[in-house]
Amino acid sequence: MSENHQDTPGQQFRAGFAVFVGRPNVGKSTLTNALVGRKVAITSNRPQTTRHTIRGIVHRKDGQLILVDTPGLHRPRTLLGQRLNDVVAETLGEVDVIGFCVPADQKVGPGDRYIAQQVAAAAGRNPVVAIVTKADSVPRDRLAEQLIAVTELGREVMSEEQAQREQRRRRRAASSSNVASVNENARSAQSEAGWSDVIPVSAKDGFQVEELAALLVRLMPESPALYPDGELTDEPEITMMAELIREAALEGVRDELPHSLAVVVDEASEREGRSANNPMLDVHASLFVERPSQKAIVIGKGGSRLREIGTKARTQIEALLGTKVYLDLHVKVAKEWQRDPKQLSRLGF
Numbered sequence: 001m002s003e004n005h006q007d008t009p010g011q012q013f014r015a016g017f018a019v020f021v022g023r024p025n026v027g028k029s030t031l032t033n034a035l036v037g038r039k040v041a042i043t044s045n046r047p048q049t050t051r052h053t054i055r056g057i058v059h060r061k062d063g064q065l066i067l068v069d070t071p072g073l074h075r076p077r078t079l080l081g082q083r084l085n086d087v088v089a090e091t092l093g094e095v096d097v098i099g100f101c102v103p104a105d106q107k108v109g110p111g112d113r114y115i116a117q118q119v120a121a122a123a124g125r126n127p128v129v130a131i132v133t134k135a136d137s138v139p140r141d142r143l144a145e146q147l148i149a150v151t152e153l154g155r156e157v158m159s160e161e162q163a164q165r166e167q168r169r170r171r172r173a174a175s176s177s178n179v180a181s182v183n184e185n186a187r188s189a190q191s192e193a194g195w196s197d198v199i200p201v202s203a204k205d206g207f208q209v210e211e212l213a214a215l216l217v218r219l220m221p222e223s224p225a226l227y228p229d230g231e232l233t234d235e236p237e238i239t240m241m242a243e244l245i246r247e248a249a250l251e252g253v254r255d256e257l258p259h260s261l262a263v264v265v266d267e268a269s270e271r272e273g274r275s276a277n278n279p280m281l282d283v284h285a286s287l288f289v290e291r292p293s294q295k296a297i298v299i300g301k302g303g304s305r306l307r308e309i310g311t312k313a314r315t316q317i318e319a320l321l322g323t324k325v326y327l328d329l330h331v332k333v334a335k336e337w338q339r340d341p342k343q344l345s346r347l348g349f
């Protein structure tokens, strides 16, 4: 259990948040699953919320990695259209380590460069590890070439970013003598060097997955475990369940219910009287909407949509937890909840 991890003598326990970014299909989800060691089957059609979604937690002797999702960054729409929005920048700024993923089997292209630039701009002092994924898919010499190309990309984007910082610093210094410029200088020294590490991995055959986990943990701040290990009533698992339900409920009706839906898991408990090798989890959750018309949308004709939501969310929660689930959903109207601070905090906003 996690409490014991911290007692290891001579070794500091580390814990923190990491995010994997990269073009679609570079293998972020597969890598997350390989690291976490169980299937976290959260779908791709994610809501654009500002809250972090936990994709998985890696519990180790030396530390704990909480892998979170960045809404928006890896979606092609966002990529082609606009500069990284504030939400994504904020998430990247809040995590402890960023894993920038590039596949071994495709040349480094404009999409990778674009994301690398956003990462360089948002990372600040936090380390960025470049991860060359799908190492199994190319011969050794091609892998070596890709490692060099990715290292080079890191140097380029970091020094571009540094040049821009330098410009900003000069502009500021011109208007006032500024303390911030000293800090900018301090951090530019590390930026020039590029990525803090470059590591090849294969989630498919497990090559270097353990090494990556160890590396990410080493880059985390010293901290006790942030989440307990494997308990069913853990906050992150409850949060993940609520996210999965919310996601299923928003699917196809995002335009009609933008940000008007909150999910609270009221209770999750193991059903009594089941055999140890065939457990069942009873989950009761409430879906809060703002208006009766929205309640009708969620429920659908004769309850058909709510049944679909239930089936979809249940399947995903079962995959997440590896146990059978009975899911009971209720739709409630919480009038104006978005404007009521008390309600908001109760709903976890």
Ligand SMILES: Nc1nc2c(ncn2[C@@H]2O[C@H](COP(=O)(O)OP(=O)(O)OP(=O)(O)O)[C@@H](O)[C@H]2O)c(=O)[nH]1
Pocket (backbone or CB within 6 Å): 023, 024, 025, 026, 027, 028, 029, 030, 031, 044, 074, 133, 134, 135, 136, 137, 201, 202, 203, 204, 205
């Ligand atoms: N050969 C090989 N294929 C991999 C590896 N990891 C992932 N893939 C394949 O690459 C494809 C994309 O993997 P995902 O993990 O879904 O990629 P992703 O980056 O999460 O994709 P998005 O959710 O679209 O951002 C899948 O077909 C995987 O099977 C690997 O280590 N080796």
